[in-house]
Amino acid sequence: MDSTLTQNAERGAETVQREDARRAVYEASPASDPRSPVMLFSADEPLAMDSGARLGPFQIAYQTAGTLNAARSNAVLICHALTGDQHFAQPHPVTGKPGWWETLVGPGKPVDTDRYFVVCSNVIGSCMGSTGPASLNPETGRPYGLDFPLVTIRDMVRAQAMLLDRLGIPDLFLCIGGSMGGMQVLQWASLFPERVFAAMPIATGARHSAQNIAFHEVGRQAIMADPAWEEGRYLEAGTRPSKGLGVARMGAHITYLSEPALHRKFGRRLQNRAAPTFSFNADFQIESYLRHQGLSFVERFDANAYLYLTRAMDYFDLAEDHGGVLGNAFRASKTRFCVMSFTSDWLFPTADSRAIVHALNAVAAPVAFVEVESDKGHDAFLLDEPAMFSAAKGFIEAAARARGL
């Protein structure tokens, strides 16, 4: 009897220790400590989601730069991409790298933080402080995992609108974002036309193509095939599906680049060796680079969040939501648009941007379109592209004049 009791007590103590350790890991992760302001929404003000779920309580982690003017007319919302976050102009809390859009946003930059009040929030379903699958489910006290409701781009936008309401921002001077961020920009202009004065969807599409869904599915299957994924319960199991998530990132990363960019950067050059090793080591520089991308990604991103956000992009089809006619999504729009694409982007090729432009033309919305010459692929929108900056500056400054800023 005694020995059984002791064994049980020991087992209990072990469990407690293990859970404490897990909790410590969880609490040190950006999901619970985003190192940025957080807006809390109680169970009384849930987020009504497309899936029918009502998420509450929930929280949105965000960052701001600049000052809101007295007329509250100079607010800019930056929408981040798939694995982006709210730290657009601040060092990343995990990697220490500079803000992800400091190329475009900052004092004297096209999105000038000396003139505009810039807000960027972590999307709902992500893992950098806004509620997502890595957050604790208040009903169970455990991480949501796959119990988290499926998220759509529209859900992200609705959550952002709730944040802006709280911040006292009636409408946006500018809504801007690339890739998944561009999808949110389009969704904003469609869902809240009266709240968006100017919109810049960059390197994006009004729907996710079959090819893009295919790439996402490969990534998701890589995560789910990792035994450490534990059917989505890895946080409780104390494991992390790092292999699967790393492979998912490696595959996705290829789609963000271009053949010319890969050739220029790596070619067929070997990694720190004079000849192939006749093994499956990372002989080629490109292999070594991709492995590094995979490894560094798993340190900052949650695997389940990756499943949810890729799914949100897959489900996005703005035309489908409006009777199959994309123009109908913007019928009431007075927003001025500037659509931008990059010549070497094969993930969201120029044709996708042109489809948006044609739809906006069909409903007589004021739209400008620029195709930037670049060999850097999809990621060009995050990089130093002077042609993008000059076009953005021209559009934003003209819009500011029209708004009296």
Add this chain to the structure above:
Amino acid sequence: MSESFTDAASGVPWEAAEALPRGEATARVDHIVVLGLVPPGARVLDIGCGDGSLLALLRDRRGVDGRGIELSREGVNACLARGLPVIQGDADTDLANYPDDAFDVVVLSQTIQATRNPRIVLEHLLRIGRQVIISFPNFGHWRVRAELALRGRMPVTEIMPETWYETPNIHHCTIRDFVGLCRDVGARIEKATALDARGRPMRFSMPWWFWNLIGAQGVFLLRRGGERR
């Protein structure tokens, strides 16, 4: 031959363009001619709008809701800085995507001769716009004819400054040729005028064959609904 000259000219209301408004010293003269043809508040599409100077002029003087299409990124950037909604694209491929009657006026200035398929482009213009203003260099101009006839060389003039191997102009036509195309696509010519080599409107009345000889550019105001051949 001379009969078809007369035939083509009949019903074409050749007019002297309106007197130039004062104080427009900075604007291009051919733009002033277009300005005179566009009603206030119209929805205007300028195809090949360059740096947007015509659209800006129309917006500031006529209060038009102006849109543009421009091939060069430099041109598009200049338009963006002026606050003009301009699309990077080209007349040959992008016009098909505009709905019927999308604009009150469509302007195609000095561009039709550089398109791959001028007839299809003109048909789109007439479909998209209730009115079409179109200008082009006249290959029937006496200097062009003289270069060919006397020197036996492809002409290089003020408004066609490139050599034959550098020019983007792949479909040259004369004023007379263009009148023929208007017939073929069922365009009604509401106004037509000729500009001299410096882009100034020629302000005297002459039989139309005369314009085909001394006009450096033709400017036409078209509307769909003429009889199609």
